[in-house]
Every structure is written in C-alpha cells, then in structure tokens.
Amino acid sequence: MAPLLEIKDLHAEISGGRKIIDGMNLSINPGEVHAIMGPNGAGKSTLSYVLSGKPGYEITGGEVIFRGVNLLELSPDERAAQGLFLCFQYPLEIPGVSNMAFLHTAVNSQRRKRGETELTSPELVRKVRELGQTLGINAEMLKRPVNVGFSGGEKKRNETLQMMLLEPYLCVLDEADSGLDIDALKVVSNGVNALRSPERSMLVITHYQRLLDYIVPDVVHVFAAGRIVHTGGKELALELEATGYAQYQNEAA
C-alpha cells in the first residue's frame, strides 16, 4: 500500500532567515493517526505551514508526496482541494463574513477544483446544521462572522466543523487541545474520531498526553530541532509525560 503522505529528507527555512526543518522524514499510511510531540520552538507549527503552503518559507531540499502528487508544487488552495486540512492553532477572524457563507464558499471552491458538482445552499445548510449540532454549534454561531468574538473553545469547535464538512484525506491538527476545557476537549475529539476511516489519516501535534487519551494514535513521534528523532507506539506519549524531552534533545544535537 502506498503511503498517503511521504516526507523525504525535507529541509525548510524561514525566507531570509534561519533553518527550521532539518532533514525530516515521515511516512503516514491511509487510516493511521500519528502524533507529534516535542519541545517549544522545535518547528512543529512550521512543519504544518510548510505542508499547507503558507508563504514565507523556503524549501531548500527534499520532497513531499501526498496522494501520489508532489505537494510542494501546489498552491495552498490546490493542496486543500487535494485533501489537506490544517486545523489552526490560532484560527483567524474574518469580519463581516458569516460562518455559513464562508463554509459555502470553501466547500464549493474545493468541489469546483475537483470537478465535482457544487452544493446548493439548502444542501449545505442542512449538512452544516447537522454537523454543528454534534459540536454544540448553534444557528446563531453560524450566522456570526467567522471566528469574530468567538472564545478559544468556540474557535476550535469551529475548526472542527470546517474539517468535518470538508472531509479531507489528511487532517493536521496543531494543538487542537490548547484553550479547551474538558467538555470542549471531548466534543472536539469526538468530532475528530468520527472522521477516522480507513482512507483518512491524522497528524496530531500536541504537548499533552491528555488529548491522546481521546484521539488514540497509532504512532507517536518525538520532534526536536527540525526533525523526527524518535518513534514509538502510543505508550511513548505517557513515557514523555514522565521524562520530558531532555534525552531526545541531546539526540538531535
């Protein structure tokens, strides 16, 4: 079976700045959930940005194959249409644009790029309402401008809603648990778990074992100084919680 995502010896730096991703390798098969843990500033968020094509980074080596195509050649919106979804650590606010309108535009932009028929307004509204209900997002929140004045937890739920609606092949979750109270954590995790399927994979970036109690990973990686330095099963997360990253940081150096 071909991997869904394959990162080979990836090197990336901040444009005009220093190197952040430094010889990274990672292979994710369809249906797998991979967790990435690692110290602050190791480059985890940067990895998610490089994968999704955020401007401001320079790829200086290596390649990334996603669903058989060279991901690094695509624009961010093409990557999204190809099935890559990034759940933002800090979701952006878009004043004056209703959540529902944003979802409609996003879904149909992707469908159009893939040559699929677009969803009509009633189809979309029905679907969004259904999904919203499972996440505790009511009609009023759907009318409000995207993320404007949302609490931290509401923003994360909203990210999850977008993810569930867009049905990507790879979900990259960057600290999906930050700022969540315990109930919201359950709601968001349930949403993510509902998406688990044999074709869909997850890359879960987190600092805390707690999230992994809810979203149980197949593989856990330790990421330090721009690359994966150690890989284990789900028990590795527990071990890290006890010992910290000290030994792996030495390994990276």
Place this chain on the structure above:
Amino acid sequence: MAAVQDTVEQVRSIDVDQYKYGFETQIESEKAPKGLSEEVIRFISAKKEEPEWMLQWRLDAYARWLTMQEPEWARVDYPAIDYQDLYYYSQPKQFKAPKSLDEVDPEILKTYEKLGIPLREQEILAGVEIPEGERPKIAVDAVFDSVSVATTFKEELKAAGVIFMPISEALREHPDLVKQYLGSVVPATDNYFATLNQAVFSDGSFVYIPPGVRCPMELSTYFRINEKNTGQFERTLIIADKGSYVSYLEGCTAPMRDENQLHAAVVELVVLDDAEIKYSTVQNWYPGDAEGKGGIYNFVTKRGDCRGKNSKISWTQVETGSAITWKYPSCVLRGEGSSGEFYSIAISNGRQQVDSGTKMIHLGKNTTSRIISKGISAGRSNNTYRGLVSAHRKAAGARNFTNCDSLLIGDNCGAHTVPYIEAKNPTAQFEHEATTSKISEDMLFYCMQRGLTQEDAVALVVNGFVRDVLQQLPMEFAVEAQKLISISLEGSVG
C-alpha cells in the same frame, strides 16, 4: 457565498481587460465648437430651446466662473485642465427627442444593452425567471454624452403623478417647478465645478414626487460618456413633496481612452415635510490604466436639502471608477427632526486618487445624521475620507454618528481620514470612530487553506469589510456593486 462565486466568474470572463465597459459606440455626433465661451453657452441653450431666464442663469454662472479659482485643498494631484480644449456639448446626429424607444438609434440601445441596462420594458419583464409582479420595476432615464436618449415607464409614472423626465424636457413642460427649485440647493456661488456645471450643463434627470405619493418603482439614470474630448455636465434635480418617498439609482460608465475626460455633475435634492429620498450611486467611470494614463476626472457636487420637518435623505455610494474622484454628497438638515445618512464604499486601485466624504450640516432642532464610510485602497492609489459634521447654534439636540474604516491592500497605497467637526450648540452630540487595517497575509492564507483562490479570498475579505454599506443598496444594485468591487480589485495582491 454565491455572490462571491458570481464575482469570481465575472472576473475570469473579463480576462486581461479589466474594464469591461470600455467599448466605444460608432455614432455620428453633433458638437458645439471646441472650448468655452459665451457663444458656446448660447449654442447649448438654443439647442435645448430654453427660455430666456435659463440662458441668463447660465450666463451669470459663466461670468462668475471666470473670476473663480479651481480648488486645491483636496488630496488629489492632476495636470492642469485646459478648459478650452474640451467640447461642452455633444449629441447623436439628427437627434430629436424620441417619442418612444423605437425612435432611439439602435446603436445607442445596443450600447445600453452591453452595459446591462434594462431599457426596454418588455425585457425587464421577460428576461428573467422571477415571476412577473415580484420583480422590482425600474424606470430608466439614459443619458448619452450630453442628452437624454430614452426614458421608460413614462405612462405608469404619469398615472401616479410622478414626473420623471430629462431636465431639458421638464423646462418646457413644467417650467415653474424647475424654476422654483433649480439652483436652490447648490447656488451659482457654491464652488468652481458646480458653477461651471450651471453654465454649461446639457441634460440630466428631473424628478418630482407629489405630496403623499410613494413612487411605485425605483427610478434610475445611467450616464455614459462616449465622445472623445467631451466633458459631461449633467444636472439632476429631485423634489420629494410632503409625505412622499422615492428611491433613485444612478450608474455611470465611459469608454477607455488615453486622454482624461472631465465629468462635473450637480445633483440637487429637495425634501419637504415627512418625505424621504434614497439616492444610490454605483460609479464606475473608466479609472485609467495601471500606469495612470487616461480615466475620468470626476468633480461632482451632490447636495440634499432636508427642507421640511422630519424629512430624510439617504445617500449610498459605491465608487470604484474614475482617475480622480472629488465628491462629497451632503445633507443640509434644516427641518426640525430631519435626518441624513451617508453610506459609502470607495475603492481605489492602480493610480486612482479618491478624495470623498460628506457634509452633514445640522441647522434644525433634533436633527440626526449617520455616516458609514468604507475606504479600500490597493495598488498605488490614494484614498481620502473628508467629512464635515457641523451643528448651527440653533441645532439643539443634534446628533451624529460617524464610522470611517479604511482597508489597505499591499504596501504602496495610502488611506487618510480628515474629519472636521464644528459644534456651535452645546447640546449637540457627535461620535466619531475610525479604524485602519490591512488585509493580512495570514487571513488570506487561512482562506486559501480552506480552498479559496487568492482572488476569491481577497473578494471575500473585502465583501465582509463593506457589508454594512452593501446592505443599504437596493437588491439589484447590491449584486452589481459586489461584482464591481471584485473586478476593480483584480490583480491587487500577489
């Protein structure tokens, strides 16, 4: 958002040539001799078969204009205009006022068709799948260069007692009404461009809504400059008598030309007791090319006089075109309890320069005004909001709320806010809010990560920014405005 998709399709279909209204119509025209002189003014007045007092009114303005200086206080920069190098009057050849649409030159009708203006009544009713009766009717007066070529729905309006016709025709058919109100809001002494207009204006629309009548449909005028080197000086006069209401729409386009064309219009609104005028403009004159060559110089004086008690004027404008925009639709709040509103979206891209805003002059007691201005600057453009809110010493209880937001796209454009506030009555309450923000890379990336192209993302963010104002426009205009906004911002990032 369906509207955004429309927008995007529209943008795509336009391809390299961003300004889709830039075609020229091949029509033979009859012009006044080049330049400005008493003879030219007499020529125009004679062409229009005007009464003697009109000619005199024009000549007085001309004499005054010769003593005036072009204003320089606006933040716009353009080479000196040679007023002798312009034609002041142009009309399609063999023109006699058409009695019905069948008499209008088919070339002109084609032009308006290309512009998407529903001149032919039957098309309005037939062309679209919205059931008859539910679709709002719009009566159109179309002004081509200097003359009005067609006015629709005349009969139906007449039945309601509404007068809607070219001002030149109104001078013949309703001379007393015209004489009573013309120049009563914008006098000859007002400003350089308004005085020039008074001397040479060629045509425009006249509207009178009788007491207690709610105009049965939207009224609309479309202005089109076609001739080379021809200034357009139209004059619009709208009177809403006691307890009446009218919603009036104005649209403008011009062909693409290398040289600059001058447009100096005057609009006067008079509102009596308990009456209301809603005046909406979508201004899409040719803005010039990316390097700033060509484009319309738009120097416009628009003013409404809330003469009666509890009268109301609402200006809504979407300004996307013109190389230079110099325009301050204003309200004189004279009647007790009268109110004025100004909702504006002003977009500048390329080398466009916009200096626009409003004046709310509170004279009467308990008058209120509201200003919502959204300026968007992209490219190498400059966009200034200039607004005056004043309360006369008798204007007890005057209230104003002003909100001015500017959005910058890119690093080479400018946004400026110049508010003037004068309160001579201690009970006046004026509130002013202003923000300036930049379209952030992060916001665009967030949208693109969800599947929007960069252009869609910009359109989405901008449409969000101007939403409060778009909501003020009549439905059909709002859709058109939304399209224009995206078109005029094409190529503004990346």
